[in-house]
Amino acid sequence: xxxxxxxxxxxxxxxxxxxxxxxxxxxxxxxxxxxxxxxxxxxxxxxxxxxxxxxxxxxxxxxxxxxxxxxxxxxxxxxxxxxxxxxxxxxxxxxxxxxxxxxxxxxxxxxxxxxxxxxxxxxxxxxxxxxxxxxxxxxxxxxxxxxxxxxxxxxxxxxxxxxxxxxxxxxxxxxxxxxxxxxxxxxxxxxxxxxxxxxxxxxxxxxxxxxxxxxxxxxxxxxxxxxxxxxxxxxxxxxxxxxxxxxxxxxxxxxxxxxxxxxxxxxxxxxxxxxxxxxxxxxxxxxxxxxxxxxxxxxxxxxxxxxxxxxxxxxxxxxxxxxxxxxxxxxxxxxxxxxxxxxxxxxxxxxxxxxxxxxxxxxxxxxxxxxxxxxxxxxxxxxxxxxxxxxxxxxxxxxxxxxxxxxxxxxxxxxxxxxxxxxxxxxxxxxxxxxxxxxxxxxxxxxxxxxxxxxxxxxxxxxxxxxxxxxxxxxxxxxxxxxxxxxxxxxxxxxxxxxxxxxxxxx
Amino acid sequence: xxxxxxxxxxxxxxxxxxxxxxxxxxxxxxxxxxxxxxxxxxxxxxxxxxxxxxxxxxxxxxxxxxxxxxxxxxxxxxxxxxxxxxxxxxxxxxxxxxxxxxxxxxxxxxxxxxxxxxxxxxxxxxxxxxxxxxxxxxxxxxxxxxxxxxxxxx
Numbered sequence: 001x002x003x004x005x006x007x008x009x010x011x012x013x014x015x016x017x018x019x020x021x022x023x024x025x026x027x028x029x030x031x032x033x034x035x036x037x038x039x040x041x042x043x044x045x046x047x048x049x050x051x052x053x054x055x056x057x058x059x060x061x062x063x064x065x066x067x068x069x070x071x072x073x074x075x076x077x078x079x080x081x082x083x084x085x086x087x088x089x090x091x092x093x094x095x096x097x098x099x100x101x102x103x104x105x106x107x108x109x110x111x112x113x114x115x116x117x118x119x120x121x122x123x124x125x126x127x128x129x130x131x132x133x134x135x136x137x138x139x140x141x142x143x144x145x146x147x148x149x150x151x152x153x154x155x156x157x158x159x160x161x162x163x164x165x166x167x168x169x170x171x172x173x174x175x176x177x178x179x180x181x182x183x184x185x186x187x188x189x190x191x192x193x194x195x196x197x198x199x200x201x202x203x204x205x206x207x208x209x210x211x212x213x214x215x216x217x218x219x220x221x222x223x224x225x226x227x228x229x230x231x232x233x234x235x236x237x238x239x240x241x242x243x244x245x246x247x248x249x250x251x252x253x254x255x256x257x258x259x260x261x262x263x264x265x266x267x268x269x270x271x272x273x274x275x276x277x278x279x280x281x282x283x284x285x286x287x288x289x290x291x292x293x294x295x296x297x298x299x300x301x302x303x304x305x306x307x308x309x310x311x312x313x314x315x316x317x318x319x320x321x322x323x324x325x326x327x328x329x330x331x332x333x334x335x336x337x338x339x340x341x342x343x344x345x346x347x348x349x350x351x352x353x354x355x356x357x358x359x360x361x362x363x364x365x366x367x368x369x370x371x372x373x374x375x376x377x378x379x380x381x382x383x384x385x386x387x388x389x390x391x392x393x394x395x396x397x398x399x400x401x402x403x404x405x406x407x408x409x410x411x412x413x414x415x416x417x418x419x420x421x422x423x424x425x426x427x428x429x430x431x432x433x434x435x436x437x438x439x440x441x442x443x444x445x446x447x448x449x450x451x452x453x454x455x456x457x458x459x460x461x462x463x464x465x466x467x468x469x470x471x472x473x474x475x476x477x478x479x480x481x482x483x484x485x486x487x488x489x490x491x492x493x494x495x496x497x498x499x500x501x502x503x504x505x506x507x
Numbered sequence: 508x509x510x511x512x513x514x515x516x517x518x519x520x521x522x523x524x525x526x527x528x529x530x531x532x533x534x535x536x537x538x539x540x541x542x543x544x545x546x547x548x549x550x551x552x553x554x555x556x557x558x559x560x561x562x563x564x565x566x567x568x569x570x571x572x573x574x575x576x577x578x579x580x581x582x583x584x585x586x587x588x589x590x591x592x593x594x595x596x597x598x599x600x601x602x603x604x605x606x607x608x609x610x611x612x613x614x615x616x617x618x619x620x621x622x623x624x625x626x627x628x629x630x631x632x633x634x635x636x637x638x639x640x641x642x643x644x645x646x647x648x649x650x651x652x653x654x655x656x657x658x659x660x661x
Binding site for chain 2: 053167173187219225405408
C-alpha cells in the first residue's frame with residue numbers, strides 16, 4: 001500500500017513547479033532561520049497569506065520547505081555565532097561554536113547539516129509507514145477520543161515542559177480563552193465581546209504567532225544587546241568530503257539521536273528535550289566525555305540529529321489526527337483549514353494526492369535543503385553581517401505586512417503589536433508561549449469535541465474514562481498533569497535533592 | 508523589579524479570569540436545551556485561570572525575584588525598537604503601508620543606524636517597492652493604501 005502511494009506522491013512533488021516552490025521555500029526558510037526574531041513558526045505565518053491563491057499541495061510544500069530551511073538556518077547561527085535561533089539549537093552551540101572558534105566551522109556545519117538530514121530522513125521514513133496506519137486507527141475515533149488526545153497534548157506541556165507548571169497552565173488557558181472570543185458557531189451567541197464590534201471576529205492565531213514570536217523576540221534580542229561576532233565559515237567541498245569520511249564513526253550517535261528525536265518529537269514540545277537528551281546520552285557513552293563542550297564533533301551530531309528527527313515527527317500527529325505537535329505545525333494546520341481541507345484522518349482517504357505529495361516532498365525538500373545549505377552557507381551567514389539598524393526595521397515591516405495580509409484588517413496589525421509586548425513580558429517571566437499558540441489554534445476543535453462528548457454521555461464526564469482508547473489516553477494525560485506534583489515527592493523518597501538544575505533554553 | 512511585574516501580570520490574569528467567568532455566567536454556564544451552553548467551556552477556563560493566577564500571585568509575593576525587570580540602560584534599546592514600530596502602525600492608518608514603511612525604514616536606518624544616505628534611500632524605497640510587486644501585483648494581496656497610491660491610480 002505504502003509504496004504505490006509514495007510513488008504517486010513523488011509524481012506530485014517532482015513536478016517542476018513544486019520543485020521550484022521547494023527551492024524558494026528552503027531559501028526563504030534558511031534566511032528566516034538565520035535572522036533573529038524570525039523563526040519557523042512566524043516565517044510560515046507571514047507567508048501563509050501568499051498561499052491563499054496557490055493549489056493546496058504546492059502551498060503546503062512551500063510552507064514545509066520553509067520549515068526545513070528554518071531548521072537548517074538555526075544550525076548556522078548556533079555554530080558560527082553562538083546564537084541558538086530556536087530553543088532546540090541550544091545544545092548545538094555547546095560544541096559547534098568552540099569548533100568554529102578553532103577554525104573548524106566548516107567541519108561543524110557539515111556535521112550539523114548532515115545530522116539534520118539523517119535525523120529528518122529517519123523520521124520521514126517512519127512517517128511514511130506509520131502515518132497511514134495511525135490515520136486508519138484514528139478514523140474510528142469519536143469526539144471523546146479526540147478530546148482525550150487534546151488533553152494529553154496540553155498536559156504534556158504541563159508535565160514535560162519544564163519551568164513552572166502553573167505558568168504553562170496559564171498559557172494554555174489564555175490561548176483557549178482568546179480562541180473563545182467572538183461568535184460561538186454552535187449557539188450563535190457572542191462571547192466575551194462586551195459589545196465591541198472589533199472583538200466579534202475573535203483573535204487569529206497567525207497574528208498571535210507573528211506578534212509573540214516575531215515582535216516579542218526582536219524586543220528580547222535588542223534588550224540582550226546581541227552583537228553578531230561570527231566565526232569564519234571555512235566551508236568548501238574538500239572540508240565537506242573530509243567530514244563525511246569521519247561521520248560514519250558516529251553511527252551509533254546517529255541512530256540513538258534519531259530514535260530519541262522521533263519518540264520525543266511526536267509529542268508536543270518534544271524537540272528541545274530530545275536535543276538535550278541526545279547530547280547527554282552521547283556524552284555518557286563517549287570514550288572522551290571530557291572533550292564535550294570544548295569542540296567535539298559528536299556533540300554537534302547528537303543534538304542536531306535528535307532535534308530534526310523531532311521537528312519532522314511533529315508533522316505526524318498534525319497529518320493523522322489534526323492535532324499539531326509544535327507551533328509551526330499548528331500554523332500549517334491553520335493553513336489546511338484556510339485552503340478548505342479538513343485536517344485529520346479523513347485526509348488520507350479523501351485527499352491522497354495532497355497527503356502523499358506532502359510526504360514525498362519531505363524527502364525531496366530535505367535532499368534539496370541539505371545540498372543548498374552546504375553550497376551556500378557563506379551567503380546565508382553573510383545575512384547576519386547586515387547591520388542591526390537595517391535588519392530590525394526590516395523584520396518589523398515584514399511582520400506588519402504579514403499581519404495585515406491575513407484578513408486585510410488594520411486592527412490585526414495593532415493586535416500584533418500588543419501580542420509582541422505580551423510575548424516580551426511573558427518570555428521574561430518564563431510563561432511558555434508555544435502552549436498558548438497551540439491552545440489558540442485548537443480552541444474550537446477542543447471545545448466541539450468536549451461538547452459532542454458530553455452530549456453523547458448526557459453530561460457525564462465518565463465517557464472519557466469508560467471508552468477504552470479514550471480512557472487509556474486520559475490516564476496518560478492525568479499522569480502527565482500530576483508529574484510536577486509527583487516528581488519532587490519521588491525524588492524525596494529516593495533521597496535525591498529536589499532542586500534539579502534547570503536548563504533555561506535560549507532566550 | 509521582576510517581582511512587581513510578576514505580581515501585576517498574575518493580577519491582570521486573575522481579573523481576566525474573573526471577567527471570563529462573569530461573561531460565561533451571563534451566557535449560561537450549565538446545560539442548555541441541546542447540550543452545554545455557550546458559557547460552559549469558558550466558565551471552566553475562567554475558573555481555572557482565577558485559581559491558577561491566584562496561586563501564582565501568592566508565589567510571586569513570597570518568592571519573587573527582586574532584581575530589575577529591565578535595567579534602565581537596557582530599556583532604551585527596547586523602546587528604540589518598540590516606539591518607532593508603534594509609529595509605523597499609526598502612520599499606516601493614515602498614509603497606507605507603503606509610504607509608512609518607507610518613512611519608517613528611512614527614519615530608523617538614518618536616525619538609529621546613522622547609515623549613509625545612499626543606503627537609507629536604497630532600503631526605504633527598495634523594500635516598499637518589492638513588497639508592492641510581490642503582494643499587490645504577484646499574489647494579489649492588497650495592503651492598506653493612502654493618498655499617494657490613490658494619486659498613482661491604485
